[in-house]
Amino acid sequence: MQFNNTWLRIALMAIPGFFLSSPEVLAKKNHSTKQVHSNKQGQGNFVDGIAAIVDTDVITQRELNNRMTAMRVSGNQATPEQVLSLLIDEHLMNAHADQMNIKISNQQLEQGLQSIAKDNNLTVEQLKQAAKQHGINWDEYVANIKQQMKMEELRSQVVRARVNVTERDVDAFLIQHPTGLYADYKKPVAYEPRYEKRQVVERSFDAKAIAFQHIYIRVPDGSSAEVVEAARKKANEALSKIRGGQSFASVARQYSDAPEASQGGNLGIRMNEDWPALFMSVSKKVRDGSTTGVFKAPNGFHILKVLERRGVINETRRVVSVRLPDPPQPQLTPREQAAKQAGPVNVTESNVRHILVRITPVFSDAQAKARIDEIAAKLNAGEPFADVALKYSQDSSASLGGDIGWISPGQADPAFEQAVANLQPGQISAPVRSQFGWHIIEVLDRRTEDKQASIRRDLAHETLYQEQAENVLRDWVQQLRSQAYIDNRLTGEKTTR
Template sequence: MKFFKRPEWRRPHWALALLIAASTLLPAHAAVQPLDHIVAVVNDEVITRQELVKRYGEIVRNLSRQNTPLPPREVLEKQLLERMVTELALQQHARSTGVRVDPTQVERALQRIAAQNKLDMAGLQAALEKDGQSLDSMRNTIRNELLIARARERDVDNRISVSDAEIEGYLQTQAQQGVETEYNFAHILVTVPENASPEQIQARRDRAEDILAQLARGVDFAQLSASHSDAPNALQGGAFGWRASGKMPALFADALKPLQPGQIAPLLKSSNGFHILKLNDKRGLDVALNVTQTHARHILIKTNELTSESDARNRLLQLKERIDNGVKFDELARLHSEDASASKGGDLGWINPGDTVPDFEKAMNALQPGEVSAPIQSPFGWHLIQVLERREQDVTQERQKLLARQAIRERKAEEAFQDWVRQIRDSAYVELRPLD
């Protein structure tokens, strides 16, 4: 396997919260701390009023930094509580089905966040405290994000398959349409529960049509997303950023194709519910490419409850010493690697730029042919990497097939993910209580 980058279950709000340089104070009324009480029960856990108020403050700061008009407080709190209920149900599912997060992985994530903001850990702690947060709350947020991401990878992403016939069909369609188009768009979702009655479906349709009517009157899209959307990125304004037409549901691609930037598509209906799309921009996508390919192999040691980070690293240090003393890399890979490539002596074949996760690619690119890396860490575990050779290659046709496979996989995974979230949310026992 080539350690392809995998999407997170949603865009982590903690990444947005760390735009600390633009810290914004809450409105005065948000500082009032009501008496604490339970506002929601999710299976055997609860969400309290104070937890909701804390998250509300984070969201208000983030929306203010993005210059997004704020919805009425009661609307935003209701939307946020539903989001917290879904998150908690997903976390419970992950824990109850055996997903675990190593504390060292949480610490690594904190260190990366600090480095991205050009801070050490002390500086990060000070910045968080200035923003009304703490390292402990950040750790908890990251841990929960990783729980959900790993459950998604196991339950959704790893079960997606793409056939050669699907790839050929995709490429034929693209050839008929000419140059593939990328769209920058935003999305509002109004979900429809499984086994919904006709009355429930009509009520959700009415809600979606009311949102469309407000958009027609000039109400801000991001504000309506934060107020009404059931999509995971609702509180980020529903923004999808740039997405190739082949990497989205055909329903979306067909609706966006005739639009001009700034226009909104007619109401769409899928198995998940009703969708509203706004096109921000579009551009042609040129896939012709000449790249430097790297032929590499590796040994992977995964971390888990039985193998700590230090244990994995020390095992690889011992293996590297044996390689330095003349033992063949491929023999040790067959015996010790925990990757699917072990049977091939760890051989990953020819790797294109961007095929692997950044930590792996950075270490690989620093090696000369024949050189073996020190143990390096990635989200998959710990690796020894050996570069065998490099070459310049026109990979246009190969790349087109790879992009087609990735596009089909992403599209299937996103659709399956939405179903997965809905099923977990619908199967949870949820009791919503008065907020005040």
């Protein structure tokens, strides 16, 4: 069934306001209401702050605005008319849920919050802090989650009571669609290129003046080759000390023959054209704060350090057309890929039993860990696994001695599944932490079989169930509308029972 908790699997910022229909269902909606009154001049005019009246319930303009904001944040664009229609449906469904006495327990709520946190790679406490950072009131957030879980449970009950997919239906579907999926299911989409005009600011720096520090090793005119080589060696020695970490100024004081040596070789700042052409040429590719190598001039050897450049920033603005990225292509799940592949799909399954101690708002992680350690001690003392599971496990499998049957990869909590993979048949695990609590796990047996036929059959069943469920929900919501008084202040429409 597709209508369980999948709507919870969304990023944090999509959560402040939920919506009950997918964009596809939203586009298909076409409520054939009996129009009693239409006042086009009053459309969108919420003088009293009321967007709609549903029986005795009121949908405020603030509620509509908040839901639209939440949908925009989550990347779901919809018109005010569409969002208000969803809110009307939600109010009708909430009233019906109250009539059916549907309630969400604290344990169910905690599991829902854990699921959301896990899908965002957070703990519940980290989720709470993230909500605070995004300006989301935690109490309102939790109340909203609880309300949406209530709506989901209502929808599930409605669907379960009205949808029936038979084995013959599945057989007929597989004859036409052997993979269990429609031929165009998640088929790559060819998108028209999308472009956006953007203003680009290009900046460039035009240096007009430069400041140098200088080391000069003098070579008198007519010097012998030995004198020239000694001067070169002295210059290279000075450069080596600079590159070894000594300050340019201290090396200049020690080695330079220039008049400014006592000032650390500081030559000051001058316009570019006022410096010797050789200085400008050698320093052209040297960054501010860096030093040139040793270079020779007719009067000797030189080393320069570029202290800073000054000039003007040139700015050019132009409008360019930028292609926007295409929307992501639909991706097949591993199970769907297995259904479509040619040849067998060999899957290794494990027959597992376990003992679970749940973590709840009133039973902390530390308490659950202490309890599971006590249970582990009983097993180590020789008590039969099935007897201990029956007495202490908080899972529905307790009455079966903890036996949960055969599980396949991807079917269980990742931490639970990893623990199962690390066990040999007949081996019992140490306590294992999952999103549900603390477990002790035993692998009873293991087998490898070709599961492609069963995967395809399951997918076919899910596809047919989903199709029927969408039609059932659409018709059911329409029935609720037909039995209600609705005054839509946005469109000016009113419907009566």
